[in-house]
Amino acid sequence: MFETLTDRFDGIFTRLRGRGRLGDAEVAEVLREIRVALLEADVSLEVVRDLIERIRLRCSGAELSKSLTPSQQVIKVVNEELTATLGGEAFRLAYASRPPTVVLLAGLQGSGKTTAAAKLARWFKQQGRHPLLVGADLQRPAAVEQLRVLGRTVGAAVFSEPSDPVEVARHGVAEAERVGRDVVIVDTAGRLTIDEALMDEVRRVSEAVKPDYTFLVVDAMTGQDAVRTARAFHDTLALDGVVLTKIDGDARGGAALSVKQVVGRPIAFVSTGERPEDFETFHPDRMASRILGMGDVLTLIERAEQEYDEDVAAKAMDRLRSGRFTLEDFHEQLQQMKRMGPLSSVLGMLPGMPKEVRNAQIDDRDVTRIEAIIRSMTAAEREDPAMINGSRRSRIASGSGTTTTDVNNLLRQFKEMQRLIRTPAMAGMLARPGGRKQKKRGGRVTPSLKDAGSLN
Amino acid sequence: MTVVLVVVIVLLLVLLSAGTVVTVRRRQADADGAAPAGLRRRRAPEAGAEPPSRPTGVAGAEPGAPPAGEVVGPPGSEAARPEAPVREAAEPGAALAEEAAAGAGPPRLRDRLGRARDLFGSSLAGLRSRGRVDEAAFEDLEEALLLADVGLPTAGRLLDALREQVRAGQVEDSPDAMVAALRADIAGLFDGEDRSLGRAAEGTTVWLFVGVNGVGKTTTIGKLAAAEARAGRRVVLAAGDTFRAAAGEQLELWAERSGAGIVRGAEGADPSSVIFDAVQHAAARGADLVLADTAGRLHTKVNLMDELAKVRRIADRPPGHVSEVLLVLDATTGQNGLVQARQFAEAVDVTGVVLTKLDGTAKGGIVLAIRAELGLPIKLVGLGEGAADLVAFDPEDFVSALFE
Secondary structure, three states: OHHHHHHHHOHHHHHHOOOOOOOHHHHHHHHHHHHHHHHHOOOOHHHHHHHHHHHHHHHOOHHHHOOOOHHHHHHHHHHHHHHHHHOOOOOOOOOOOOOOEEEEEEEOOOOOHHHHHHHHHHHHHHOOOOEEEEEEOOOOOOHHHHHHHHHHHHOOEEEOOOOOHHHHHHHHHHHHHHHOOOEEEEEEOOOOOOOHHHHHHHHHHHHHHOOOEEEEEEEOOEOOHHHHHHHHHHHHHOOOEEEEEOOOOOOOOHHHHHHHHHHOOOEEEEEOOOOOOOEEEOOHHHHHHHHHOOOOHHHHHHHHHHHOOHHHHHHHHHHHHOOOOOHHHHHHHHHHHHOOOOHHHHHHOOOOOOHHHHHOOOOHHHHHHHHHHHHOOOHHHHHOHHHOOHHHHHHHHHHHOOOHHHHHHHHHHHHHHHHHHOOHHHHHHHHOOOOOOOOOOOOOOOOOOOOOOOOO | OHHHHHHHHHHHHHHHHHHHHHHHHHHHHHHHHOOOOOOOOOOOOOOOOOOOOOOOOOOOOOOOOOOOOEEOOOOOHHHHOOOOOOOOOOOOOOHHHHHHHHOOOOOOHHHHOOOOOOOOOHHHHHHHHHOOOOHHHHHHHHHHHHHOOOOHHHHHHHHHHHHHHHHOOOOOOOHHHHHHHHHHHHHHOOOOOOOOOOOOOOOEEEEEEEOOOOOOHHHHHHHHHHHHHHOOOOEEEEOOOOOOOOHHHHHHHHHHHHOOEEEEOOOOOOHHHHHHHHHHHHHHOOOOEEEEOOOOOOOOOHHHHHHHHHHHHHHOOOOEEEEEEEEEEEOOEOOHHHHHHHHHHHHHOOOEEEEEOOOOOOOOOHHHHHHHHHOOOEEEEEOOOOOOOEEEOOHHHHHHHHOO
């Protein structure tokens, strides 16, 4: 059963291995799969079309014949194209020669502008600047109040007045000049692009303050609408960059690619959580992997680092290596793993998982069931499951509110896992503390159990 | 940390295989029982029946919520308001549906969306000009569906079914007929939905609003409060978002606008206790309904989802009865909307969806997948930031707008 899984890790490329050249038909098939992946990731249809065409051109003919692993070459090209589209030059903020540097935030309702404004203020402070926040959202109930509270939290002053957004913005900049603030961050109300009056209003705000930077704030979970919205704001305001929010979720974030492609301005910042410090500059390569569904290994590592207790993990390693991994150990590790989030989302971060595996949906209820079963066992039973006979199984089943079938399944799966741990390939992987990570750009980032020691 | 990664992967593989086995079994059972996979419990309609008792789970795990709520109603709201006659609805239903039926109140979805008279809509203009039903025509249809965020899997299923219908001669081989059939199929996905908003026969009805950050939970509550007030019913708002800056202030402004009472807690207070207090407050004053706000949260945050499950449990303690758990979903959301719905349904047993911001350019097509795969009814649609901008969901109008 695990052999089947490792085979499937290679997904659609398995049967292409060993071929010297990639013909047009194979490339087309690969690209079909890529198209599916990109659409699932919410990349805009027109951007997908564009991208696939560019990749097809790059993949045809001469370039591939040099490669020893043609299938890997295709993926490499895809990853490069995505990274290039997302990156290009990294965003560098250049301060205005005459302060203050004015930053304007715009976007749809609920995209996260106000929170981003406060985080930006904090970021500027870390750069040694003295920002002033201007609350020009007079539309949303208590929006200014929200900004004031956030301002207090990050230690930045907030200016607002109950007039109208254009006046507030104008007076805000004047105020910054008066008191010597060198950065002004103007928060505006969320608005629909088809609301002519409000789009005109934000244009007037922009004209009034002449921002040095206009950022479109985009929610990472936005779907096909991202392109329409980005275009409309860009036409109205001439954007300088994008702030991508809520990427701590599990949305693949194709909107980032779409917006970048259509607007042609860099993604300047990403918001990675609800706390003020959850704000950083953008990493194109990480995002590329995530969009492609190749697994955000770095995020996985990060989450594991944050939530998984190191000592508990080290202990698990010892026991796995020595082949003495018991149900007790399994239960303990489960507790740690659960802290990393819904398991289906953690699974989604594993690189190289073909669709069937990703879609298999680990049900967290199954995990609860497994835990209950283990808890209903005695210490001796957890230590030595072989002793669990029929009557014990019944007892465990009724004690945990499950069925004997469930108990049998768990015991069988666990035995299978123990067998797997003792196979040479697995032993190889387990035996190397800190083995090398085979993260070729675009290459197979899969923890293939056949490749002993490919994981860092 | 490499160690951890290896361990994690191994464990996941085990669980995955174990889980797959169990899942397969359950899916077969579901297929027999004809219940949509993922919908754990089907709520029985509450036509005057005893509210179903809820399993209390681990006894004593949650102490009775300590009073932490601070009651802030609009000044003089209790004394000044005349005893409004309580209108008995013929069956549980939103004030909105009643208003729509009475011909008054918020307009229908189609009016607000400026529905195209045209069968095709702008996204299918190319198709009509084809005149032939070939694979390219199906590609046009697929494109229109994808642009509406319907998603590949659902679009695929719909178009496969359509192909079959055309092949079997059930649908005429012309673009007109195809589009009409597709629209009917999509609208048909919503057949048999119970879109009513449930009210408890006894005790205090609680409607809980959940969802990720920024979708419009608070605004939706405000609009509903206004609608209920128009229908002459007493509402109490529970400021269960104790995390976000000025969330309580925002809700309070809505309370003022609609004349609803509101119960708030200190910032950072336990949301469960605030909502509990609101229920007590409502019960003591004979209010019909508690609309409970919660903080936006990403479904990937385990501790926050656990907190939400606890909020629901406590809100459901007598005299409170959680008749609706409404997932508020932003129409601009892409495929992640399905994941959100799945996770929230898992955590708190969602009873229906509110689709917001449909007045923009986004089509909200992800609700097709949510309906098809999770069986969740779409109950309400938000169409703006004003108090009247909330309507009942109408499948026909929605489908028309899908192809605008």
